[in-house]
Amino acid sequence: CLEWTSITCSICGSTGGPLLKQFSEEAPNGAVIALHVNQPDSMRIPNSTYFTFSEDRPTGGGIPAFYIGDNKISTDDVDAMTNLLNQGDAVAGIDIKHEMKGNSMNIETKTKFFENVEGEYYLSVYVLEDGIDGSDSAPQGYNQAGGGADYTHNCVLRAEATETMGQLIATDPSINKTLSKSFTVNIESSWKDVYPVAVIWKYDSNANIKYSYVNSIR
Numbered sequence: 001c002l003e004w005t006s007i008t009c010s011i012c013g014s015t016g017g018p019l020l021k022q023f024s025e026e027a028p029n030g031a032v033i034a035l036h037v038n039q040p041d042s043m044r045i046p047n048s049t050y051f052t053f054s055e056d057r058p059t060g061g062g063i064p065a066f067y068i069g070d071n072k073i074s075t076d077d078v079d080a081m082t083n084l085l086n087q088g089d090a091v092a093g094i095d096i097k098h099e100m101k102g103n104s105m106n107i108e109t110k111t112k113f114f115e116n117v118e119g120e121y122y123l124s125v126y127v128l129e130d131g132i133d134g135s136d137s138a139p140q141g142y143n144q145a146g147g148g149a150d151y152t153h154n155c156v157l158r159a160e161a162t163e164t165m166g167q168l169i170a171t172d173p174s175i176n177k178t179l180s181k182s183f184t185v186n187i188e189s190s191w192k193d194v195y196p197v198a199v200i201w202k203y204d205s206n207a208n209i210k211y212s213y214v215n216s217i218r
Helices: 010-026 047-056 080-085
Strands: 002-005 033-036 065-068 071-073 092-101 104-113 120-130 156-160 167-171 178-186 193-203 211-217
Touching (some): 002 010, 010 065, 010 080, 033 120, 033 156, 092 120, 092 193, 092 211, 104 120, 104 167, 104 193, 156 178, 167 178
Parallel strands (some): 002 033
Antiparallel strands (some): 002 065, 065 071, 092 104, 104 178, 120 156, 120 167, 120 193, 193 211
């Protein structure tokens, strides 16, 4: 799940945040990511990240904007995550673990393909943060419009261990092909409840969505 959001957007607080929470509870082991945009949002993603994501998954002109897998959904589509989870087995799976050493997060991933498949497959690794105060009394740049007195920001994209849409890990992989990768990410001291997520994409330069969703893990 990707959500385009901002502290300046009251609907993001009243509707987007609760929907993001629902999706994260329905897919507790999946990558559920909040992409913060606009000034003066202190969690705002870099311009390079914004433009890379928006090439495949644009907001459509408004926020909150949600993508579940490869599908842009309305905030009324409360069954979208359930529908994605019911689509059947993926062609590849991924596992992830991490440990903190000082201000560095060391991340290890292992990807396995379950069948012979064609095409180019990419791996993205992101660092997210939960539990950020977005209440009415939160510092400027964090207080969420429309969020209410006890609002909390979760699933906030904070850092990337790879390029935004990942690094190429396999071309035309065969069944049981397994790949291990290691990454190190610098963690700012102000980030508290941080954790990595990983996403596998299939790349097709001729497709409408060039990086199609394969699988993910938290």
